[in-house]
Amino acid sequence: MGLTRILNRFGVGKIPRNIRLFLVNVLAFAAAVEGIPAVLFNLYLLRLGYGTEFIGTLNSIGLLVFALVSLPAGAVQRYTSRQMLQFGQALCLLGLLGTGLALYAGAGQVPLLFAARIVTMTGMSAYFVHQIPYAMEITRPAWHSRALSVTMAVFSLATFSGSWVGGLLPGLFGGWLQLAAADPRPYQLPILLAALLIVPAMLVVHWIPYEAPEADEAGEGSGGLTLTVGWRAVAGLTLLILVVRALQASGIGIVQTFANVYFDEALRVPTGQIGLATGLGRLLGVPVALTIPWLVGRYGNFKLVHLSLGLVVAFMLPLAFIPAWPVAASAFVAINSMGTVRYLSFIAFTIALVSEKQRSLMSGIGEMAIGAGFAASSFVGGYLIAWYGYRELFLYGAGLTALGAVLFWLLFRRRAAVLQMAPPPARS
Secondary structure (H helix, E strand, C coil): CHHHHHHHHCCCCCCCHHHHHHHHHHHHHHHHHHHHHHHHHHHHHHHCCCCHHHHHHHHHHHHHHHHHHHHHHHHCCCCCHHHHHHHHHHHHHHHHHHHHHHHHCHHHHHHHHHHHHHHHHHHHHHHHHHHHHHHHHCCCHHHHHHHHHHHHHHHHHHHHHHHHHHHHHHHHHHHHHCCCCCCCHHHHHHHHHHHHHHHHHHHHHHHCCCCCCCCCCCCCCCCCCCCCCCHHHHHHHHHHHHHHHHHHHHHHHHHHHHHHHHHHHHCCCCHHHHHHHHHHHHHHHHHHHHCHHHHHHHHCHHHHHHHHHHHHHHHHHHHHHCCCHHHHHHHHHHHHHHHHHHHHHHHHHHHCCCCHHHHHHHHHHHHHHHHHHHHHHHHHHHHHHHHCCHHHHHHHHHHHHHHHHHHHHHHHHHHHHHHHHCCCCCCC
C-alpha cells in the first residue's frame, strides 16, 4: 500500500504485469553488469598489475565496440527486441566469466581480457539498445512515459545495490580466504558472482508473455507528441545525434571510468567507501527517475537535457579542484544522479522525432553515440592522467560536455519548438 501511494504521487500508478516482470529482469541484469563491475573492474585490473594507460585503453576498446555494435543492433529487423535482449544477456554472461577467469590465463591474460571486454560490451549494446523499445512494446501507449520512468528507477536501484555490495565483497572474500589487499582474487570472485546473476535475468524475460498489451481506454492519451520524419531525414538526424550526444556523454564517461581509480590511487580511499559512493549516486537516481514525468511536464525534454548537462559540468569543477574525499564523493554522487535525467530526457526527445518502426534505430544511434563518447574519453583519459593528472582529466570532460550542450541547443532548438507546437497524433 505504501509503495502504491508513493508511485501514485509520482504519477506512476499501478504497474502492469508485463512491466513488473521486466523490472525484475532489469534489477538482476543491472546489478550484474552496471553495479558490481562498475566498482571492481578497474580495481581488479590495478591488482593484476596494469596501469592507467592500459585501463583506459581496455575500457576505450570495449566502449568503441559498444558504439559500433549499437547502430546495427538498432537497425536489425529480423529479430525482435525480446530476442535481442536475450542474446545480449547471454553475451554478457560469457564476457564476465572470461574477465574473472583471465586471472588464470598466464601469458594469454591480456588477449583474454580484451576478448572478454569485447564480448561483454557487445552484449550490453544489444541489451541497452532494445531495453527502452521493448519496455514501450509491452505496454500500451498511455503508459510509455511511466514505463521508462520506473525502468530507470529500478535500474538505478539495482546499480546502487550492486555497487554497494560490490564494494563490500572484496573485504569479505579477502577476510574469509585470508588474502592480502593487493591480491586480485577478492576482486575476481565478485565479478564471477555477477556473471551468475545474469541467469535469473534471462529466465524472467522468457516468462514475459508474447501477447500485445491491451489497447488504451477511450479518451486515454498517449502522454506525448511525435514529430514523425522520413528515413532520409533520419540519416541526417543520425549524424547530428552522434556528434552531440558523444560530446555530452564524455564528461559522465570520464567520471564513471576513472573516478574509482582516482579514489583508490590518488585519495587512498578504501574499496568499501568507493562502492558506497558509487551506490549512492545510483540510489539517488531512483527518486530522480520517478520525477522525470513531472519534470518533463514542467520543463519539457529539451530544456531538461540542458539543465542536467549544466549541473554535470558544475559538479565536475569541485571534482577537479578539491582533492578531498567528502567533496569528491559528493560531486561524484551528484554527477551520477544527473546522468539519469540526461539519459532519459535526451532519448525521449529523440524518439519523439521518429515513427514507431524507427524507435529501435534511434535508440541504437543514441547508444552508439554514448559508446563513442565514452570510448574516446576513456582512451584519452588514461594518457591525460599519466601525463598531467586528474585535475586536467576532469576539466577536459567538463569542457566536452559543455560543448555538447551548446551544440544541442544550436542544432535542435527549432525541432524542439516544432515538436512543442505539433498537434496530438490522430487516434484510430
